[in-house]
Amino acid sequence: MSYPNYGPGYYGPPLSHPNGATILVLGILSLVVCQILGPFAWSMGNKALQEIDASGQHYENRGQIQAGKICGIISSVMMIATIGGMLLFVAIALMGGAFSSAGY
Template identity: 70%
Template sequence: MSSPNYGPSYYGPQPHTHPNGTTILVLGILSLVVCSFLGPFAWSMGTKALREIDESGYPYENRGHIQAGRICGIVSSVLMMITFGFLIFAFGIALLSGGFSS
């Protein structure tokens, strides 16, 4: 009795894991929850990692984590810029109205 032939046993290239995937995701989440100053780091690291993944030509299993961390970093960075803009505006209004004079 012979064994059944199920065709070729080629499964394609195995997906790789980017070494900074978890770090980028954690930085992105922490930038939204704890400290918005981490947002630009998650944004830049995520952009760099996605560029490396695209240039490699191999499938990566944690591409979604990198994208999520990068998006969280972008959102956090924009919120931080809006907050700084509002603070500068409020400080300018207070200076012009004489709110800091003694």
């Protein structure tokens, strides 16, 4: 008794986006080492996810891309908050210096 050949599965072989590992590494490095990498991971992650959605195929590393994008978003927000805090500190220091020299 032989079984019928149904052909390849519905999805076929699993696909892997070529930038998946790069996006994940950039996202992790942006959190750990250098926050300036965050916007790059965020942007590349958006582009890769749009490509995956447009293809209609199943990609095995979609989770990696999403994780790298989220790390990039978190890092970008932290970078903006850090820069904003430093600017606020400088503005307060300058205002304090201006008031102290004016005799207040």
